[in-house]
Amino acid sequence: MSESTRRLRYAGETRTVTADDKAALIDVVYVALGVRSSARACGNGRCGSCRLLLEGEPVKACELAWADVPDGARLESYETLKRDPAVKLAVAEFTRERPTRCRMCIGALAVTARSLAGRELTGEVLDAALVDVTCMCTGRGSLRRALERR
Numbered sequence: 001m002s003e004s005t006r007r008l009r010y011a012g013e014t015r016t017v018t019a020d021d022k023a024a025l026i027d028v029v030y031v032a033l034g035v036r037s038s039a040r041a042c043g044n045g046r047c048g049s050c051r052l053l054l055e056g057e058p059v060k061a062c063e064l065a066w067a068d069v070p071d072g073a074r075l076e077s078y079e080t081l082k083r084d085p086a087v088k089l090a091v092a093e094f095t096r097e098r099p100t101r102c103r104m105c106i107g108a109l110a111v112t113a114r115s116l117a118g119r120e121l122t123g124e125v126l127d128a129a130l131v132d133v134t135c136m137c138t139g140r141g142s143l144r145r146a147l148e149r150r
């Protein structure tokens with residue numbers, strides 16, 4: 001096993017984290033940063049539940065090895081984005097439509113909403129943003145409606 005240490009900018013702080021190079025980012029941040037809003041589900045890139053923002057771009061954190069995370073990268077999750085207006089609106093819309101579901105997909109919805117802030121939401125943009133992201137309870141359509149109602 002080989003380990004490496006790098007810095008992550010998260011929640012207004014720079015955190016120094018040491019982890020196994022082969023560990024998936026989602027597992028590293030679960031332990032080291034307490035990220036719970038995005039989480040491992042399928043573990044093979046199909047559901048999007050592990051989606052995080054790395055340097056402002058969505059990543060599948062179950063498939064990104066710790067060795068491939070840039071030192072000093074800015075990481076965002078729903079925990080750090082709760083006050084973002086686009087995120088608040090998307091989560092509120094999803095909750096209004098689907099109030100009693102498991103909410104496993106909320107982290108992915110939140111970071112996706114943030115990644116789209118300021119962009120024109122055409123059908124193509126929404127389709128591309130939700131590739132490999134779904135709500136396992138209700139399907140992708142409810143995520144898409146929550147994003148497009150902003």
Ligand code: FES
Nearest residue numbers: 041043045048062
């Ligand atoms: S847990 Fe990463 S895509 Fe499903």
Ligand code: FES
Nearest residue numbers: 101103135136137
């Ligand atoms: S509400 Fe259960 S996965 Fe979306």
